[in-house]
Structures are given as structure tokens and as C-alpha cells.
Amino acid sequence: QETPVTSSLGKLQYQDIDMSDASAMLRMRQTEEYQKLCRELRVSVNTAVLRKLAPPSAKDSQDRPDTPASLSSRPGSPTNGSVTGAASPHDYEFENVYLGDKQLRPLAAALSVDKRLRSLSLLGVGMFDSGMVALCSILRRSPLLEILDISSNRFSTQGAQACVALAQSAPKMRQVTAKDTALDPEFAERRGLPVTVTAARLELQAVLAPRQAAIDAAEAAAAQRVAMQQLQQQQQLQQHRHEQLRQKQHMEEDSGSPMAGSQPVRPQTAGPQKRPSYGAW
Numbered sequence: 001q002e003t004p005v006t007s008s009l010g011k012l013q014y015q016d017i018d019m020s021d022a023s024a025m026l027r028m029r030q031t032e033e034y035q036k037l038c039r040e041l042r043v044s045v046n047t048a049v050l051r052k053l054a055p056p057s058a059k060d061s062q063d064r065p066d067t068p069a070s071l072s073s074r075p076g077s078p079t080n081g082s083v084t085g086a087a088s089p090h091d092y093e094f095e096n097v098y099l100g101d102k103q104l105r106p107l108a109a110a111l112s113v114d115k116r117l118r119s120l121s122l123l124g125v126g127m128f129d130s131g132m133v134a135l136c137s138i139l140r141r142s143p144l145l146e147i148l149d150i151s152s153n154r155f156s157t158q159g160a161q162a163c164v165a166l167a168q169s170a171p172k173m174r175q176v177t178a179k180d181t182a183l184d185p186e187f188a189e190r191r192g193l194p195v196t197v198t199a200a201r202l203e204l205q206a207v208l209a210p211r212q213a214a215i216d217a218a219e220a221a222a223a224q225r226v227a228m229q230q231l232q233q234q235q236q237l238q239q240h241r242h243e244q245l246r247q248k249q250h251m252e253e254d255s256g257s258p259m260a261g262s263q264p265v266r267p268q269t270a271g272p273q274k275r276p277s278y279g280a281w
Helices: 022-040 047-053 058-062 100-111 129-139 157-169 185-191 195-254
Strands: 005-007 010-012 090-093 117-121 147-149 175-177
Touching: 022 047, 022 100, 047 100, 100 129, 129 157, 157 195, 175 195, 185 195
Parallel strands: 090 117, 117 147, 147 175
Antiparallel strands: 005 010
């Protein structure tokens, strides 16, 4: 039997959700997973998280005539915590939303429902070691995760090592932004953090650097192929225009039309006729 999705923001009945919208169904599942984990862990739900995960209603889908029903927004564009479409990788952003370590486990469980998760920003969410460990252990279920922003959080050695383990298990991860954290060399030096943190940072760089270099090389090769194709198209266009001009000149010559620099032909007038000689008679 279907039960309504409830939150502190009010009740969202299933009949209010566009069932043909795949992204709306995904976010509904994520909301249910988040609320279920909060109940199990005896943690109060975070209203900011519910706003970002809340599925759009059927009326919201009708108000977007330029967007297909299977997409919640244009593919590839960040959507402030919302997904970018069921057929494309998804980006999530929870910047400066205070969560604390207790919220990280239910949130990570909800995000792991989306197998198309591509990037996640958790800048300044009040995350310490236990939250970082829980987050990284659950995000291993996301095979397409590429970018993670954990800046301005206060984890230490355990959190740094958990981030390294996540990078090793996530084959597509290529970028971890960690400014103003233990993984930031300036921050670690300023705070006098142990060498284990430095070792974790160097190990993380060793994992991510080859992947980013391979991506940069592939993008450079693709850009070069595009430039070569454009050059070939321009050369073909110039050749085609030259051929058209040459054909036009041949047609003018064949039709006998005067060309530039030619003199007009004057008609010849009849000269004086020679009288017959009488001696011939």
C-alpha cells in the first residue's frame, strides 16, 4: 500500500508527483531513504536537505514546457542539489548547509540511490572525522563519481585516509577539492598536523594525478581533432568557391559574351567595285 512522503515542510502525496518524470521518482526515493535513515539513527531531519531532495510536483513539470518529462532540467547543468536528468550524470550541491556528522550518513545513503551521481559539494557543512568516514564508505557505491568538494571541514587523519580509500575504489574520481582542510598543505602546516595527514595527501595526489592527466590529454586530442575538422571544412569551402568561379568563367567564354579587355568587332563595309576591262571583249 502506498504511503505519502511526509516531511516538516508538509505532506507530498503521490498524486502530486509526476510519475512519468524519472528524476522526480528518483528524488522521491532519495527522500524516503533519507527519512528512513534519520528515523533509524534517531536523528532529526534537516529541512534544507529535504528542500534539495524534494521531488517536483506534477504542476511544476507542466510549468516547464521546454523540458521533457523525463528531465528535471537541462543536462549537464548544476541544479543546487537537484538532479540534472535521469539519463545524464547528476551534480549535487550542499554548500554551507550545516549538517554535522550525524546527518552525513543518512544523506550519503540517499545520494547513493542515484547511480548517476557525478559530483558532490559539501563545502562548510560541519564535517569531522566520523562524518567523513561514513560519507566515504557509502559513496563507494557510486561508480560514476568524479568530483568531490569537502573544503572548509574539520576532519583529521581518519577522514583524510577515508578520502584516499574512496579515491582508490572510485575508478572515475579525478578531483578532490579540499581547501582549508587537513588535506590542504598550508592548513596542515599552519595547524601543525601529524605526518600521517601529509602522507594521506600525497597518496591521494598519486591516485588522482594520473587520472586527471589522462583526461586532459584526451580533451586536448579531441580539441585538436575538432580544429583539424574545421580547417578541412574551410579548405573544402574555399576549393568549392574557386571551382564555381572557374566554371562561371568557362560558361562566359563558351557563350561568346565579351570578356574584360577584349575589343568589339567592327562590321566590315563593302569597298569600291572594280570595273570590268573592255579589252577583254
